[in-house]
Amino acid sequence: MTNQNVVISEAKTGLAVATAVAVSESNFYSPAMPKPLVAANGYFPRKKSIKKLETNGGGGARINAFIDSMRASSPTRRASETEDQKSWIIHHPSALSMFEDIMNASEGKEIVVFLDYDGTLSPIVEDPDRAFMTNEMREAVRDVAKYFPTAIVSGRCRAKVHNFVKLSELYYAGSHGLDIQRPTKGHKKQRKGNQSVFCQPAREFLPMIEEVHKILLEKMKFIPGAKVENNKFCLSVHFRCVDERIWGELGEQVREVLKNYPTLRLSQGRKVLEIRPAIKWDKGSALEFLLESLGYDKSNNVLPVYIGDDRTDEDAFKVLRKRGQGLGILVSKAPKETKASYSLQEPSEVMYFLKRLAEWKKSSLPRH
Structure with missing residues (x-):
């Protein structure tokens, strides 16, 4: 993107797509950033690669691959302490154990914090409408936002995730970054402008998404435990409470x-x-857009920190690697194929990391 003040919410989709940022092919870390051990391709390889999900075509083999992919991205059992898991941790060390080294290497850089919501700030629960974050987590996020520009980047509807978090000093990127809102409380690094919603590159899809939502509601009535969530610019079909034996039926219906x-x-x-x-926009695009809106798109003195737990967060991790600057942290107890280079096991560790980050910044400020 070249125009830092563009208001995408008023543009046609074609113009919005053209604003997607082309990122560089440099290494993930700047030379000063401590590097965890990584494989040649940037992540610890899995024994079996997962085929990408496709919406067209048919055949038994394709259906079976689709079901296998659903199972692989939705493990039903916690991984045991295996040699593979130990090896994965070596390649993706804890961001807590590496905290001092990371902060030392960030000296002179402006930190910008990006956070997924479900599975990162709140636990994964059976009912997505009850994915509440704790008050202690909310305070940790509030403290971080006092010192750093902070954004929530979620697949949820922007209004819904805002209602969960309840902090007006944050950026909110809902629908996987398709709906971005500025803080209603100004941050010192916030660009001037009186429009709170300033990035909606898929507005013309809203009638179609609403139409598909109604169709899926009818289809999913006949699959016990299925839930369809309208996240405004995207739809989510949850199968957490669906018997695994009928995941294939659910997937084929969709x-x-x-x-x-x-x-x-x-x-x-x-x-x-x-x-x-199907436009070129995802969580990685949202990260790039927000960095540009903050004036950091061409800066070498910025350290984006992105924390997320899901496959959709990989788009942001990839952007950090291509930028050659930033810190990707995957929240997971089990080994996963990822472009992140550090890990945290669960939301409680995310909270502790955020607390340490705020305390580190506070202690580094001059005392009056």
Whole structure:
């Protein structure tokens, strides 16, 4: 993107797509940043690669691959302490154990914090409408936002995640970054402008998404435990409470609906199928857009920190690697294929990391 003051919410989708940022092919860390051990391709390889989800085509082999992919992204059992897990931790060390080294290497850089919501700030729960964060976590996020520009980047509807977090000093990027709002309380690094919603690159898809939402509600009535969530610019079909034996039926029902909507694409996360406009925009694009809006798009003195737990967060981790600057942290107890280079096991560790980050900044400020 070249125009830092562009208001995408008023542009046509074609113009919005053109604003997607082209990122460089440099290494993930700047020379001063401590590097964890990584494989040649940037992540610890899994024994079996997962085929990408496709919305077209058929056949038993494709259906079986689709179901296998759903299972692989939605493990039903916690991984045991195996040699593979120990090796994965070596390649993706704890951001807490590396905290001092990371902060020492960040000297002279402006930190910008990006946080996923579900599985990162709140636990994964059976009912997505009850994914509440604790008051202690909210205070940790509030403290971080006092010192650093902070954004929540979620697949949730922006209004819904805002209602969960309840902090007006944050940026909110809902619908996987398709709906971005500025803080209503100004941050010193916030760009001037009186529009709180300033990035909606898929507005023209809203009638189509609402239409598909109604169709899926009818289809999912016949699959016990399935839940369809309207996240405004995307749809989520949750199968956390669906018997695993009928995951294939659920997936095929969704795929069948989308055959009539070729401009929508299907992806998946932890026991959820995501339906989004097929435009070049994702959480990584949202990260780039926010960095540009803060004036950091061409800066070498910025350290973006992105913390997330799901497959959709990989788009942001990839952007950090290509930028050659930043810190990607995957929240997971089990080994996963990832472009992140550090890890935290669960939301409680995320909270502790955020607390340490705020305390580190506070202690580094001059005393009056």
